[in-house]
Amino acid sequence: MEKLEGEKHVKYILSVEKRKDDFESLVMDHLRINGAYWGLTTLDLLHKLDCVDQEEAVSWVMQCYHEDCGGFGGNVGHDPHLLYTLSAVQILVLFDKLDVLDVEKVSNYVSGLQNEDGSFSGDMWGEIDTRFSYCAICCLSILHRMDKINVEKAVNYIVSCKNLDGGFGCTPGGESHAGQIFCCIGALAITGSLHHVDKDLLGWWLCERQCKDGGLNGRPEKFADVCYSWWVLSSLIIIDRAHWIDKSKLINFILNCQDKEKGGISDRPDNAVDVFHTYFGVAGANYLSV
Amino acid sequence: MSSDDGEECLPLSQRPEWADVRPVPQDDGPKPVVPIHYRENFREAMDYFRAVYLADERSLRSLNLTSEVIGLNPGNYTVWHFRRLVLEALNADLHEERDYVDRVAERFPKNYQIWHHRRWLAEKLGPKAADKELEFTKKIFTIDAKNYHTWSHRQWVLLALGGWDDELDYCQKLIENDVFNNSAWNQRYFVITKSPLLGGLQAMRESEVSFAIKAILTNPQNESPWRYLRGLYKGDIEQLLSDNQVPEVCLQVLKSGRNFLFALSMLLDLLCFGFQPSDEFKRIVEGLTNSESSSSDTNLATSVCNVLETVDPLRANYWAWRRRTLPSMVC
Numbered sequence: 001m002e003k004l005e006g007e008k009h010v011k012y013i014l015s016v017e018k019r020k021d022d023f024e025s026l027v028m029d030h031l032r033i034n035g036a037y038w039g040l041t042t043l044d045l046l047h048k049l050d051c052v053d054q055e056e057a058v059s060w061v062m063q064c065y066h067e068d069c070g071g072f073g074g075n076v077g078h079d080p081h082l083l084y085t086l087s088a089v090q091i092l093v094l095f096d097k098l099d100v101l102d103v104e105k106v107s108n109y110v111s112g113l114q115n116e117d118g119s120f121s122g123d124m125w126g127e128i129d130t131r132f133s134y135c136a137i138c139c140l141s142i143l144h145r146m147d148k149i150n151v152e153k154a155v156n157y158i159v160s161c162k163n164l165d166g167g168f169g170c171t172p173g174g175e176s177h178a179g180q181i182f183c184c185i186g187a188l189a190i191t192g193s194l195h196h197v198d199k200d201l202l203g204w205w206l207c208e209r210q211c212k213d214g215g216l217n218g219r220p221e222k223f224a225d226v227c228y229s230w231w232v233l234s235s236l237i238i239i240d241r242a243h244w245i246d247k248s249k250l251i252n253f254i255l256n257c258q259d260k261e262k263g264g265i266s267d268r269p270d271n272a273v274d275v276f277h278t279y280f281g282v283a284g285a286n287y288l289s290v
Numbered sequence: 291m292s293s294d295d296g297e298e299c300l301p302l303s304q305r306p307e308w309a310d311v312r313p314v315p316q317d318d319g320p321k322p323v324v325p326i327h328y329r330e331n332f333r334e335a336m337d338y339f340r341a342v343y344l345a346d347e348r349s350l351r352s353l354n355l356t357s358e359v360i361g362l363n364p365g366n367y368t369v370w371h372f373r374r375l376v377l378e379a380l381n382a383d384l385h386e387e388r389d390y391v392d393r394v395a396e397r398f399p400k401n402y403q404i405w406h407h408r409r410w411l412a413e414k415l416g417p418k419a420a421d422k423e424l425e426f427t428k429k430i431f432t433i434d435a436k437n438y439h440t441w442s443h444r445q446w447v448l449l450a451l452g453g454w455d456d457e458l459d460y461c462q463k464l465i466e467n468d469v470f471n472n473s474a475w476n477q478r479y480f481v482i483t484k485s486p487l488l489g490g491l492q493a494m495r496e497s498e499v500s501f502a503i504k505a506i507l508t509n510p511q512n513e514s515p516w517r518y519l520r521g522l523y524k525g526d527i528e529q530l531l532s533d534n535q536v537p538e539v540c541l542q543v544l545k546s547g548r549n550f551l552f553a554l555s556m557l558l559d560l561l562c563f564g565f566q567p568s569d570e571f572k573r574i575v576e577g578l579t580n581s582e583s584s585s586s587d588t589n590l591a592t593s594v595c596n597v598l599e600t601v602d603p604l605r606a607n608y609w610a611w612r613r614r615t616l617p618s619m620v621c
Contacts, residue, residue: 029336030366063317076317077340079368125371127406164479164521170442173449173484175476177438203608208513210604220513221470222436244608 002255004290005263006046009278012263013039014051028275032075033064037087038279040094045286054095061088062100070102070109071123081123082113086135089142098143107145110136118153129170130161134183141190155193158184166201178209178218178231185235194239203241206232214249215268225267226257226277229284237287251288254281301331302338307351313337314344332362343372348379357390364398370407384414392426399430405439409446420451428460435464436473445480454485469505475514479521495522495529503539511549516556527563537565544574551602554594558612561591561620591620 028035040057043049063076064084071080072088085106092098113121113136120132133154140146160172161184167176168184181202188194209216209232215224216232229250236242256269257277264273265281302308315337339359342352356373359366377387388411395404408426412419427444430437448454458481464474482494499522505515523530530536537560543553554575561567567590575590578597588596595613599606 029363030368073368077343077368078366079371081367123367123371125374125406125410127402127409163476164524165517169476170438171445173445173480174442175438175473207605207608212604214604219436220472220517222472244605244611246604246606249604 004285008263010048030074033084033087035275038275042279042282058097070105082132082135086139103143107143110139111148114149118157131183134187137187137190159196165205166198182231182235185238189238199239206236207244210245215253227280230280254285311341314340335359348376352376364401367403370403405443417451420453423447424453441473454487457481472514475518510543516552558594591616
């Protein structure tokens with residue numbers, strides 16, 4: 001009988017393999033704070049957050065802070081960006097250390113990235129994507145500073161990204177994609193705007209993501225990937241339609257993606273594990289009460 | 291000398307043009323969270339980058355250094371930011387820059403920063419950049435026709451810089467190459483609704499319905515054309531019900547006895563909208579039903595739900611809910 005190898009995953013997170021030739025570790029350098037969020041949240045889900053030195057972690061997070069503008073970078077010495085600002089705030093919440101923040105400054109950084117049409121840029125360079133709408137809204141919600149943005153315009157922009165299949169893309173007209181859908185649905189939920197969602201239509205699109213192997217894909221005719229256990233499943237939960245997928249088959253898929261010897265979870269069975277997929281696999285399994 | 295991937299070069303510490311720079315090591319603190327191990331040349335390149343970044347040195351050697359770092363880690367967005375600042379300061383040739391980005395994007399097509407950099411460049415180069423951008427995305431699509439970043443970029447180019455002339459034909463070609471390419475179907479909808487050169491959804495509906503139906507009949511298990519077909523009638527149920535072609539394609543697929551899941555769900559939607567089915571429909575669905583669960587009193591919609599629950603067990607709960615929530619006057 002397959003089970004979630006919680007202890008092995010904790011071991012994996014705590015001692016990430018030190019291989020200098022590993023290109024994966026190199027490409028994570030600029031988003032280390034995302035990696036930290038995924039790793040720490042996984043530990044928290046497995047009730048092992050106390051394995052990490054809280055003070056060290058918080059102090060390192062604050063080294064990523066930009067005093068001049070209130071944003072956080074992906075690593076020490078990296079430019080500020082919404083993606084990493086959200087991770088920083090979420091990590092501090094995990095440790096219940098929001099008090100180290102200059103909340104006004106951080107929320108001003110976030111709200112300053114809203115554009116005229118209600119969308120959000122990721123940073124000063126202006127890339128627009130509904131992912132950033134979610135990052136901004138989630139962050140400001142945690143900080144209780146939603147009043148700093150124009151919520152109505154933010155919602156209207158997200159709704160303009162709704163497609164004929166009930167899903168959402170990165171920008172208006174962008175293909176429906178489970179990751180983007182999670183961001184849009186999450187943002188709409190936080191702002192009390194789920195009435196804009198055709199839950200039945202979207203719920204059907206989302207449950208059609210389940211493949212024969214029990215896993216979930218992110219778009220029609222793509223392969224299943226463990227990370228969609230989060231993007232699709234949490235979207236279904238938000239719109240109260242999680243019972244439209246076959247949960248036991250999904251559980252089996254997630255458990256099959258584990259490295260049962262060394263710990264960690266991969267995107268699909270027998271592939272290399274990484275922190276990103278370990279987090280989403282454990283989070284999905286958690287939802288499914290595994 | 292710099293190279294695009296920084297692999298075969300002399301270490302920076304041994305290059306005369308960098309002799310005056312003191313590299314700045316990364317300060318992780320004593321116990322870094324999620325420690326990452328570095329290849330030696332990556333570490334060195336980042337140490338030198340940090341030096342010029344902190345000194346805000348917007349020089350040619352800084353530009354070359356960003357090329358090296360990008361070659362080692364194209365996801366490093368800070369390096370791309372700094373590169374843009376340097377390009378502006380040097381008043382660099384942006385056509386050359388585009389050639390450079392072409393090479394990098396071919397190596398790393400799933401990277402957000404590259405596409406954003408391309409967008410910044412294209413904005414600066416103006417509408418005449420449209421052709422090259424569209425050509426470049428086509429090149430990426432030959433490797434990965436569903437690349438989400440590339441589609442997002444192509445849509446942005448069309449909206450911001452133009453170039454709609456061949457877009458519908460291009461969608462056609464992609465769909466002919468792979469009828470299961472959902473991105474191409476999405477793009478088709480994008481074109482017929484947003485292109486200033488076409489008449490809009492209503493004007494295009496008839497020809498597009500024919501196109502979708504042809505695709506459905508070739509591969510009835512293909513999710514995309516069924517969704518596309520539904521989208522063509524969005525907000526116009528009357529038109530959907532009055533068009534014979536839609537129930538007709540459902541019937542044809544059902545008759546084949548194979549790959550009829552989407553045909554059944556389309557039939558279910560039609561029935562819920564008030565479609566009056568012929569006896570032929572009732573006979574065919576009855577043939578698919580488990581005879582134990584059906585009775586002469588069962589309406590067609592209920593039978594359809596029953597069949598779907600059986601043949602699509604992953605979504606059994608969804609089909610059961612559809613059955614429970616059928617409109618009262620449904621056939």
